[in-house]
Amino acid sequence: MHIKKLKIFTGFITIFLFVFSNTMLAQDSATGSQPKESQEYYKIGVNDVLGIFVKDEAALTQDMVVMPDGRIIFPMIGEIMAQGHSAIDLKNTISEKLKEFIKNPVVTVMVRQSNSRRIYTIGNVSRPGPYPLEADMTVLQALSVAGGFTEWADRKYVMVVRRVNGKETMLRFNYQDFIAGKNLENNMMLAPGDTIVVP
Numbered sequence: 001m002h003i004k005k006l007k008i009f010t011g012f013i014t015i016f017l018f019v020f021s022n023t024m025l026a027q028d029s030a031t032g033s034q035p036k037e038s039q040e041y042y043k044i045g046v047n048d049v050l051g052i053f054v055k056d057e058a059a060l061t062q063d064m065v066v067m068p069d070g071r072i073i074f075p076m077i078g079e080i081m082a083q084g085h086s087a088i089d090l091k092n093t094i095s096e097k098l099k100e101f102i103k104n105p106v107v108t109v110m111v112r113q114s115n116s117r118r119i120y121t122i123g124n125v126s127r128p129g130p131y132p133l134e135a136d137m138t139v140l141q142a143l144s145v146a147g148g149f150t151e152w153a154d155r156k157y158v159m160v161v162r163r164v165n166g167k168e169t170m171l172r173f174n175y176q177d178f179i180a181g182k183n184l185e186n187n188m189m190l191a192p193g194d195t196i197v198v199p
Contacts, residue, residue: 041086042086042087042111042114043083043084043085043086044066044082044083044084044085044086044087044090044111044116045066045070045083045084045114045115045116045117045192046066046067046068046070046083046116047065047066047115047116048065048066048082048111048113048114048115048116049063049064049065049066049111049112049113049115050063050064050065050066050072050082050087050090050109050110050111050112051063051108051109051110051111051112052064052074052094052107052108052109053107053108053109054094054098054102054105054106054107054108055105055106055107055108056106057102057105059075060074060075060076060098063112066082066083066116070082070083070084071083074094076098076101077094077097077098080093080094080097087109087110087111088109090109091107091108091109094107094109095107114132116192116193117132117133117192118130118131118132118133118192118193119131119133119137119142119190119192119193119194119195119196120194120195120196121142121143121146121195121196121198122195122196122197122198123153123197123198123199124149124150124152124153124154124198124199125143125146125147125148125149125150125153125196125198126146126147126148126149126150127146127147128146129146131145131146133190133191133192133194136189137189137190138187138188138189138190139158139160139173139186139187139188139190139196140175140178140187142190142196143158143175143196143198146196149175149198153198153199154198154199155174155175155176156174156175156176156177157172157174157199158172158173158174158175158196158197158198159171159172159173159196159197159199160172160173160188160190160194160195160196160197161194161195161196161197162191162193162194162195163193171186171188172186173186173187173188174186
């Protein structure tokens with residue numbers, strides 16, 4: 001019985017994620033959000049939008065989206081690894097490389113949209129949608145931010161969809177067990193890009 005239910009639920013997730021991801025991509029590109037961390041400490045991630053300004057060089061001043069491999073392609077320089085670095089680190093890298101072409105380049109880099117550090121909630125929660133991933137946020141905390149369960153939610157089959165090494169995995173969180181003091185470790189820490197599905 002449980003196996004049959006999980007198969008049905010897996011099919012539900014596949015369809016729901018396809019529709020949801022297209023909707024969220026459109027919404028993300030329209031809204032975006034500034035990272036709460038300072039530019040000094042925030043680590044750039046995939047899909048973040050960077051504003052790069054080079055003084056007196058209009059052709060080099062532009063917005064760039066970090067590619068899936070974590071890189072950006074900057075004029076005159078070529079590919080630069082941005083993922084995992086701060087805006088200040090990236091500014092220093094670009095400045096150093098531009099010295100081959102420009103005397104004393106003055107470069108500014110800022111994160112215009114933080115799209116990499118988000119989690120998503122869909123299904124039977126009060127306020128489904130994308131949310132900034134706060135430090136050490138757990139499944140339970142994310143559900144709280146999303147307004148909690150609706151009256152139709154199946155609290156036993158909350159699933160966290162996570163992409164690991166290019167493949168999607170599903171991790172189960174049983175809320176009923178959790179409030180009964182069982183399997184407390186399943187209230188896992190969330191990672192950037194996680195999607196919480198509440199059937």
